[in-house]
Every structure is written in C-alpha cells, then in structure tokens.
Amino acid sequence: MKTMAKTKVTGATSRLKQDYLRLKKDPVPYVTAEPVPSNILEWHYVVKGPEKSPYEGGYYHGKIIFPREFPFKPPSIFMITPNGRFRTNTRLCLSITDFHPDTWNPAWSISTILTGLLSFMLEKTPTFGSIQTSDYQKRCFAAESLEINLKNKMFCELFPEYVEEIEKQLKERQEALLQSDNPSNPSDAEVTEQSNLYTVLTNLLLVVGFVFLAYMVKYVLASISND
Structure with a gap:
C-alpha cells in the first residue's frame, strides 16, 4: 500500500510540474497560480479583477488542493479573500472540482481549472459555496481586498509582485485622501x-x-x- 501511495504521489507531482511549466509559458489572463514550496499538492492563486467587471481593482486569493490521485481525480477549490461571489474557506461546487468527480476529465490541466474558475466567477449562476450580492457590494469587496491580502502571509510569500502593486495603490489612495482633506494644497486643475x-x-x-x-x-x- 505504501508503495502504491508513493507511486500516485510521484505521478501527481510529475503532472503538476508539467502543468506549471505550461502555465508559465502560456499564462491564464487575470489569474496567477503558484504551488506551496513545501507541498506541490497545494496551490494558491490570485484572480486580478478584470476591467469593466464588478471585481475591477480587486485581488482575490484562493487555494487549490490536489489529491494524490491527480489527474485522475479532481481538486478542491477554495476562495480566501472576501469577494461577493464565493463564500470564503468553503469548498466550491464547480464542474472542475471534487464536487463533481463524474464530470472531471483527466486531460484538464491547471490552466483549464483556472480558466473555469474565472469564468464561473464572472457569471451569476448560483451553486454551493456561492453567494448573491449586488455589483456595488462586489466593488466594495474589491477595494477591501487590497489590505486584506497584505495581512495574509502565504499571499505575501507567493505573490510579491502583487504585494508591490497593492502597496503602490494604497499609497496613491492615501495621498489622494490627504490632498482632498488639505485645501491649502490645491490640485493642478x-x-x-x-x-x-x-x-x-x-x-x-x-x-x-x-x-x-x-x-x-x-x-x-x-x-x-x-x-
């Protein structure tokens, strides 16, 4: 049994490494994903809110847990950052997750999973793990996501480029607030x-x-x- 388990983990590891190389060569628009250095079966992703959507300006952090039998069994997907679409820290019921092993296709890659997640996030179809909120509430979550993610250690470790972007945005926001509160410092206009x-x-x-x-x-x- 131990030998078989080891073989399955090795198979999953090999497939995930291949998928990682493909993902780096051909990134998924608006979505970035990285494996945890100490455990390749746990990946974290960030959905950067697409333009002209209620999520614009937001950074949505989540994780994917792959089974030892991957790619023959589907992963579990969780959203960590509040977003107005999915409940946080709850397994999401999607056709690409372990909620529906009957619809899972072993040929699907990590890129397929991330593309499917983004597509479903932009829809309004209800499912287990989803919530119904207004576009205004989603935009509020988008603004709040900046500071929330900076408090998450895993987010900061795996996505330093996003940390830099967020810190820059927060600095610009703070400067704009100070300018509006200080009438002695008029704008260029x-x-x-x-x-x-x-x-x-x-x-x-x-x-x-x-x-x-x-x-x-x-x-x-x-x-x-x-x-």
Missing part, C-alpha cells in the same frame, strides 16, 4: 483655474484703466478748448 481667473481680472482692470485714461484726456482737451 484648481491652480490652472485660479491662474486663468487672475489673468481675466488683470486684463479687465487694464481695459477699465485705459477707458478712464481716455476719458480724462478727452475731458482735459475739452476744458482747454473752452478756455
């Missing part, structure tokens, strides 16, 4: 508007000055003429 107003007033005063000067000259000439 306000500076331009004030400059234009100043120019208009200056020109107006010059015109008024010339008109007054012309009137005075005319008055003086008229007085001399009368004398």
Whole structure:
C-alpha cells in the first residue's frame, strides 16, 4: 500500500510540474497560480479583477488542493479573500472540482481549472459555496481586498509582485485622501483655474484703466478748448 501511495504521489507531482511549466509559458489572463514550496499538492492563486467587471481593482486569493490521485481525480477549490461571489474557506461546487468527480476529465490541466474558475466567477449562476450580492457590494469587496491580502502571509510569500502593486495603490489612495482633506494644497486643475481667473481680472482692470485714461484726456482737451 505504501508503495502504491508513493507511486500516485510521484505521478501527481510529475503532472503538476508539467502543468506549471505550461502555465508559465502560456499564462491564464487575470489569474496567477503558484504551488506551496513545501507541498506541490497545494496551490494558491490570485484572480486580478478584470476591467469593466464588478471585481475591477480587486485581488482575490484562493487555494487549490490536489489529491494524490491527480489527474485522475479532481481538486478542491477554495476562495480566501472576501469577494461577493464565493463564500470564503468553503469548498466550491464547480464542474472542475471534487464536487463533481463524474464530470472531471483527466486531460484538464491547471490552466483549464483556472480558466473555469474565472469564468464561473464572472457569471451569476448560483451553486454551493456561492453567494448573491449586488455589483456595488462586489466593488466594495474589491477595494477591501487590497489590505486584506497584505495581512495574509502565504499571499505575501507567493505573490510579491502583487504585494508591490497593492502597496503602490494604497499609497496613491492615501495621498489622494490627504490632498482632498488639505485645501491649502490645491490640485493642478484648481491652480490652472485660479491662474486663468487672475489673468481675466488683470486684463479687465487694464481695459477699465485705459477707458478712464481716455476719458480724462478727452475731458482735459475739452476744458482747454473752452478756455
């Protein structure tokens, strides 16, 4: 039994390594995945919210647990970051997960799994592990996901490039808030508007000055003429 178990783990390891190389060569749009260094049967993924979707701007962290019998048995998929679509830390019921071993195809790769997960996330079809929320609530989760992920040790270890992106976004957000709370530090648009107003007033005063000067000259000439 031990020998068979070892063979199955070796087979799963070999397949997962092949899938990893393919994934690096041909990445799945909006989804990044990395295996845990100490356990290749546990992978973590990040869905970067697609543009023009309720998830835009969000980073959604989750994990995939592969069985020792992979690819002959499907994995379990969990979402860790609150997102408004899936319950957190709950096995998701999808055709590509162990909820439906009868629909699983051993030819499916990690890329297939990640593509299917993203597709289902963008849908509104209910299933076990999913929740129904408004687009507004999803956008709120997208904003909250930034700080939430920075508190997750595994996220920070496996996805340093996303950590850098998030920290940059949070810094820009903080600077924007400080600027809006500090009226003594006007924006470029306000500076331009004030400059234009100043120019208009200056020109107006010059015109008024010339008109007054012309009137005075005319008055003086008229007085001399009368004398």
